[in-house]
Amino acid sequence: EPEVTQTPSHQVTQMGQEVILRCVPISNHLYFYWYRQILGQKVEFLVSFYNNEISEKSEIFDDQFSVERPDGSNFTLKIRSTKLEDSAMYFCASRETTHTQYFGPGTRLTVL
Amino acid sequence: DAKTTQPPSMDCAEGRAANLPCNHSTISGNEYVYWYRQIHSQGPQYIIHGLKNNETNEMASLIITEDRKSSTLILPHATLRDTAVYYCIVRPESPRGGKLIFGQGTELSVKP
Numbered sequence: 001e002p003e004v005t006q007t008p009s010h011q012v013t014q015m016g017q018e019v020i021l022r023c024v025p026i027s028n029h030l031y032f033y034w035y036r037q038i039l040g041q042k043v044e045f046l047v048s049f050y051n052n053e054i055s056e057k058s059e060i061f062d063d064q065f066s067v068e069r070p071d072g073s074n075f076t077l078k079i080r081s082t083k084l085e086d087s088a089m090y091f092c093a094s095r096e097t098t099h100t101q102y103f104g105p106g107t108r109l110t111v112l
Numbered sequence: 113d114a115k116t117t118q119p120p121s122m123d124c125a126e127g128r129a130a131n132l133p134c135n136h137s138t139i140s141g142n143e144y145v146y147w148y149r150q151i152h153s154q155g156p157q158y159i160i161h162g163l164k165n166n167e168t169n170e171m172a173s174l175i176i177t178e179d180r181k182s183s184t185l186i187l188p189h190a191t192l193r194d195t196a197v198y199y200c201i202v203r204p205e206s207p208r209g210g211k212l213i214f215g216q217g218t219e220l221s222v223k224p
Binding site: 048 | 154
């Protein structure tokens with residue numbers, strides 16, 4: 001069964017450093033999403049992406065964040081200058097034209 | 113903000129049916145009811161969704177009241193591996209967007 005994959009599973013970085021989180025969505029999917037979950041809190045929407053542009057973003061998704069689909073398979077989330085409060089699980093999700101989103105296993109980002 | 117209300121926690125005996133309620137009294141005519149679950153800090157896992165008819169798949173059944181203001185997710189024979197946080201989410205079918213707004217969910221504990 002096809003699934004969303006994410007790398008790395010755990011990323012540790014120093015405050016102020018740039019990080020790139022990578023996702024490989026399910027191959028025939030067209031809509032892509034990033035969510036995050038701070039430890040002990042609920043899953044929060046960050047951004048949705050379709051047809052090579054952002055369709056919607058939340059207040060959390062400020063200028064420090066960017067997304068890209070650099071090729072036909074990868075979908076990335078970049079945080080330009082990480083802060084302590086960016087420490088969280090980051091989940092990628094994708095869907096085809098039908099509406100069910102499928103989530104990846106997540107990347108745990110730890111900012112020191 | 114989440115437009116659903118769920119009990120924060122429930123217990124269920126292994127092998128018995130788990131019935132998880134959800135109130136969505138402000139649901140609109142074009143909004144679907146989705147159920148996801150999250151085991152520990154893994155990525156949310158899709159379970160089932162419906163608009164107004166009851167639905168069943170290999171994982172669960174979804175019963176939606178006639179007025180669509182509430183629904184129940186049924187796990188017919190709960191196992192220990194069904195211990196997770198279960199999220200009830202309502203969202204419209206949007207061709208471009210489609211973000212999921214997660215609440216706190218119901219923490220289901222399946223006990224031997």
